[in-house]
Amino acid sequence: xxxxxxxxxxxxxxxxxxxxxxxxxxxxxxxxxxxxxxxxxxxxxxxxxxxxxxxxxxxxxxxxxxxxxxxxxxxxxxxxxxxxxxxxxxxxxxxxxxxxxxxxxxxxxxxxxxxxxxxxxxxxxxxxxxxxxxxxxxxxxxxxxxxxxxxxxxxxxxxxxxxxxxxxxxxxxxxxxxxxxxxxxxxxxxxxxxxxxxxxxxxxxxxxxxxx
Amino acid sequence: xxxxxxxxxxxxxxxxxxxxxxxxxxxxxxxxxxxxxxxxxxxxxxxxxxxxxxxxxxxxxxxxxxxxxxxxxxxxxxxxxxxxxxxxxxxxxxxxxxxxxxxxxxxxxxxxxxxxxxxxxxxxxxxxxxxxxxxxxxxxxxxxxxxxxxxxxxxxxxxxxxxxxxxxxxxxxxxxxxxxxxxxxxxxxxxxxxxxxxxxxxxxxxxxxxxxxxxxxxxxxxxxxxxxxxxx
Numbered sequence: 001x002x003x004x005x006x007x008x009x010x011x012x013x014x015x016x017x018x019x020x021x022x023x024x025x026x027x028x029x030x031x032x033x034x035x036x037x038x039x040x041x042x043x044x045x046x047x048x049x050x051x052x053x054x055x056x057x058x059x060x061x062x063x064x065x066x067x068x069x070x071x072x073x074x075x076x077x078x079x080x081x082x083x084x085x086x087x088x089x090x091x092x093x094x095x096x097x098x099x100x101x102x103x104x105x106x107x108x109x110x111x112x113x114x115x116x117x118x119x120x121x122x123x124x125x126x127x128x129x130x131x132x133x134x135x136x137x138x139x140x141x142x143x144x145x146x147x148x149x150x151x152x153x154x155x156x157x158x159x160x161x162x163x164x165x166x167x168x169x170x171x172x173x174x175x176x177x178x179x180x181x182x183x184x185x186x187x188x189x190x191x192x193x194x195x196x197x198x199x200x201x202x203x204x205x206x207x208x209x210x211x212x
Numbered sequence: 213x214x215x216x217x218x219x220x221x222x223x224x225x226x227x228x229x230x231x232x233x234x235x236x237x238x239x240x241x242x243x244x245x246x247x248x249x250x251x252x253x254x255x256x257x258x259x260x261x262x263x264x265x266x267x268x269x270x271x272x273x274x275x276x277x278x279x280x281x282x283x284x285x286x287x288x289x290x291x292x293x294x295x296x297x298x299x300x301x302x303x304x305x306x307x308x309x310x311x312x313x314x315x316x317x318x319x320x321x322x323x324x325x326x327x328x329x330x331x332x333x334x335x336x337x338x339x340x341x342x343x344x345x346x347x348x349x350x351x352x353x354x355x356x357x358x359x360x361x362x363x364x365x366x367x368x369x370x371x372x373x374x375x376x377x378x379x380x381x382x383x384x385x386x387x388x389x390x391x392x393x394x395x396x397x398x399x400x401x402x403x404x405x406x407x408x409x410x411x412x413x414x415x416x417x418x419x420x421x422x423x424x425x426x427x428x429x430x431x432x433x434x435x436x437x438x439x440x441x442x443x444x
Contacts, residue, residue, distance in 0.1 A: 016335075019398075104303055
């Protein structure tokens with residue numbers, strides 16, 4: 001059972017174990033379905049915002065950033081955030097969105113935003129603050145892509161307002177939400193093969209002191 | 213000729229979808245937008261197989277285009293031409309992808325990604341395996357939903373309670389998914405997935421002459437708005 005009982009050192013290694021790969025992919029698929037549901041909800045909720053003040057629709061954008069934050073926080077390896085977000089965005093695009101395959105490019109850009117934060121911290125910190133930073137960066141990156149692809153005609157003030165709304169939404173929905181979700185998942189035991197699960201186990205049952 | 217896209221390589225379909233995105237960046241005036249969108253609509257009518265995917269999906273393109281057009285009018289100086297171009301641009305961006313999405317078979321796409329594009333095989337197979345579990349996601353959702361209801365945790369009538377119910381069922385589905393991922397990884401490693409040196413594939417990843425033709429058409433469609441922008 002070397003897959004599950006890998007020593008702590010191996011967890012921090014760079015090579016993807018099979019369980020890392022499969023988890024990234026499965027998380028991506030599950031989150032992609034959630035994205036699709038979020039899009040349906042978004043159309044209903046955002047209609048009023050889109051008519052009154054379009055930049056405010058960014059406030060609902062954070063839901064699409066969850067994949068990167070979740071994947072990065074759970075698997076904790078270089079590329080996990082981007083891969084999870086890209087798989088999720090691809091699943092959403094195949095299920096059908098109004099943006100076509102531009103959703104996949106959005107996923108790449110947003111995932112890279114979250115990945116950048118984790119990379120700058122050398123994949124060593126995965127707490128709530130890091131999750132919030134990753135969500136913020138993902139939102140900012142996503143907003144910049146949308147400036148070019150969807151909203152090049154907006155005056156600069158409105159573009160910046162959109163960026164602020166998207167980043168704030170990323171910080172709250174994807175950052176705080178993602179960190180809370182990872183904690184809740186760890187408590188169920190399904191993350192035992194990963195960093196969050198090991199940390200929880202260590203906290204609840206400290207390693208016995210070495211014999212004198 | 214009709215319905216060729218139904219037989220096309222999934223890689224080519226993805227390229228068509230992304231081609232719309234690349235082409236849309238060149239839509240800067242009404243003429244370019246109208247001609248490009250017209251060409252896409254004509255190509256779609258000719259090449260898409262009948263009854264592939266729900267027709268309602270095109271409505272989302274219209275909604276997206278209208279919302280972007282409205283925002284461009286509101287925030288871009290109340291200029292009708294600007295708004296019209298913005299709406300056309302988003303339609304050009306989204307339409308090809310929305311049209312071909314239901315035609316893409318994920319398993320065939322994975323075969324092409326692994327064997328033709330030579331993406332890392334371990335990752336491709338992992339994603340393909342995850343996509344196979346996609347259908348069971350719906351079943352897991354139904355089970356969790358029914359289990360909660362039968363234990364008296366079903367939602368009340370209000371939208372807030374429904375939302376809370378949906379959230380807790382989503383969480384249960386995530387837990388089931390992650391548990392599934394761990395056991396699937398153990399099963400795959402038990403069959404030597406991690407340490408394999410020479411990997412074989414169950415299905416071939418063919419490239420036909422038709423694929424080359426459709427890809428060439430896609431390139432024409434992508435370059436078209438750039439050519440028009442120069443001519444107009």
